[in-house]
Amino acid sequence: MSTQLFSHINYFFPMQTSHPKTMNNITTNTNNLTAAPATTTGENFVFFRHLQLLEIFAAIFVFIAIHSLRQKRKQGLPVWPVLGMLPSLASALQSNNMYEWISNVLKTQNGTFHFKGPWFSNLNCVVTSDPRNLEYLLKTKFVNFPKGPYFRDTVRDLLGDGIFSADNETWQRQRKTASIEFHSAKFRNLTTESLRELVHQRLLTVLDDSVQKLTALDLQEVLLRLTFDNVCMIAFGVDPGCLQKGLPEIPFAKAFEDATEATIFRFVTPTCLWKLMRYLNIGTEKKLKESLEGVDEFAEDVIQTRKKELSSRCDEKKMKSDLLTVFMGLKDEKGEPFSHKFLRDICVNFILAGRDTSSVALSWFFWLLDRNPIVEQKILEEISKIVKEREVVDDDDEMVMVFKAEEIKKMDYLQAAISEALRLYPSVPVDHKEVVEDEKFPDGTELKKGTKVVYAIYAMGRAEAIWGKDCLEYKPERWLGRDGRYMSESAYKFTAFNGGPRLCLGKDFAYYQMKFVAASIIYRYHVKVVENHPVVPKLALTMYMKHGLKVHLSRRDQKITTSKVN
Numbered sequence: 001m002s003t004q005l006f007s008h009i010n011y012f013f014p015m016q017t018s019h020p021k022t023m024n025n026i027t028t029n030t031n032n033l034t035a036a037p038a039t040t041t042g043e044n045f046v047f048f049r050h051l052q053l054l055e056i057f058a059a060i061f062v063f064i065a066i067h068s069l070r071q072k073r074k075q076g077l078p079v080w081p082v083l084g085m086l087p088s089l090a091s092a093l094q095s096n097n098m099y100e101w102i103s104n105v106l107k108t109q110n111g112t113f114h115f116k117g118p119w120f121s122n123l124n125c126v127v128t129s130d131p132r133n134l135e136y137l138l139k140t141k142f143v144n145f146p147k148g149p150y151f152r153d154t155v156r157d158l159l160g161d162g163i164f165s166a167d168n169e170t171w172q173r174q175r176k177t178a179s180i181e182f183h184s185a186k187f188r189n190l191t192t193e194s195l196r197e198l199v200h201q202r203l204l205t206v207l208d209d210s211v212q213k214l215t216a217l218d219l220q221e222v223l224l225r226l227t228f229d230n231v232c233m234i235a236f237g238v239d240p241g242c243l244q245k246g247l248p249e250i251p252f253a254k255a256f257e258d259a260t261e262a263t264i265f266r267f268v269t270p271t272c273l274w275k276l277m278r279y280l281n282i283g284t285e286k287k288l289k290e291s292l293e294g295v296d297e298f299a300e301d302v303i304q305t306r307k308k309e310l311s312s313r314c315d316e317k318k319m320k321s322d323l324l325t326v327f328m329g330l331k332d333e334k335g336e337p338f339s340h341k342f343l344r345d346i347c348v349n350f351i352l353a354g355r356d357t358s359s360v361a362l363s364w365f366f367w368l369l370d371r372n373p374i375v376e377q378k379i380l381e382e383i384s385k386i387v388k389e390r391e392v393v394d395d396d397d398e399m400v401m402v403f404k405a406e407e408i409k410k411m412d413y414l415q416a417a418i419s420e421a422l423r424l425y426p427s428v429p430v431d432h433k434e435v436v437e438d439e440k441f442p443d444g445t446e447l448k449k450g451t452k453v454v455y456a457i458y459a460m461g462r463a464e465a466i467w468g469k470d471c472l473e474y475k476p477e478r479w480l481g482r483d484g485r486y487m488s489e490s491a492y493k494f495t496a497f498n499g500g501p502r503l504c505l506g507k508d509f510a511y512y513q514m515k516f517v518a519a520s521i522i523y524r525y526h527v528k529v530v531e532n533h534p535v536v537p538k539l540a541l542t543m544y545m546k547h548g549l550k551v552h553l554s555r556r557d558q559k560i561t562t563s564k565v566n
């Protein structure tokens, strides 16, 4: 287009170079025009008018471009007519690390900016990484910042009225009951027992298999299978058996995975479009419907079986202590037992909340250890010291080496190293709320009723204003006091587990699970990431590694065995 334009200019202004600079030049050239033949003059005249139009369009375009780009200084990103900030978002999506892009924009905007989506889209939102705003929305004005109807509508088919998407009384009731359960001794026993069984009878066997075969292994996939089995044991009281040699495909796990993916797809599709697709039963909506049938069938089967078990068993002591059993023993506000649908929702929500978060965090943690061998060495020293402190170490104990709960508790440096991994790579990189009444953030940002607020957890972990100049370095020491003990941080500064009344319910269990798994692996194996294996985050609700984590394992000590557990 521009070459064409320039060739015409040269035709009309034969004496002129391609860069006319003064009015004088133009006059001279116009004089030349009068000497041209009549027909050419007519054509020239028409073209001249076209040229003027083009100039007007070009001027308007330049004006809009300058205006849009000038917005960048004020709003962080150029704001284009009709499209808003969409072009910047689209180019960030191409860049492979969307979270870095959000962090950079927030840095230029002192921690909060208003994302303006295209007209008639639902992309408008306020993005923040300011701890003052986080405290305000997660705690101080908690009631004014619920999950909201948009989120609930989008996830309803998968999550129903479960804790993850519910607000108000429905949420409160589940939170209260689950919270009591999570802090009970029975539940603690269930979690430690189920984890011990999974790690010693399954995880270490799978890892040993890869050592013997000298094959690389996708550690992220193995960990995802482990936590899926584990959370199903806690929620439903059943073990789907995803983690075993050969890593088989398990229908319930596959159905759950597909249902989650199709639900996430709704967040990037205009609401009217996915609703139409659901009505017509096509595309991802068809996949969602089919996979939900798989999830519901599994849930119904477990609920029916448990009901029978409960009616035939009267010994309280032998009762299972998983969430399903606990909620089955309770009544709703009308004094009726909970419906199967509600019981299904409760379990599915817990599986979603607890299945991938710890495994993804552990994957980033092992990758960081590979790049920071001194940290790995310090963890190993801490574990070895704790093992040496055992009062009686018989040969059998030494060989099997199952860490006790009180030993896991003593691993402060390991806890610091895991927290530091979560700071840099939070399993939930961004989260959101909806404002129910006009509000004003402590940093002065005005929020209109209905505004979506996105809080950028990933960006917070990398903010110099929060963590200091060395914020991008992996330094577990920042979590330790002078006495070497682990020190927790404010939930509004370290937001990986959320904060306020909706603080992650599984936080303590997750730390126990991650420490137990990490210590059991590190004590036995050196984990080496396969050279040149690409490591980038995947764009999803949870921060998976897009290409998994391919590793080679080597045993530290041939004497230690893995499978002998009572």
Ligand code: HEM
Pocket (backbone or CB within 6 Å): 163, 164, 175, 231, 234, 349, 350, 353, 354, 355, 357, 358, 361, 426, 427, 428, 431, 432, 495, 496, 497, 498, 501, 502, 503, 504, 505, 506, 507, 509, 510
């Ligand atoms: C590294 C591990 C984990 C991380 C980083 C994590 C993080 C989070 C975050 C950010 C939320 C808030 C989500 C939201 O409201 O949008 C949350 C909520 C929740 N998490 Fe976790 N989580 C982890 C492990 C677990 C585990 C293992 C379980 C259960 C076994 C669990 C159960 C829950 C539940 C039930 C909620 C909902 C709480 C509520 O809304 O009241 N989490 N978690």
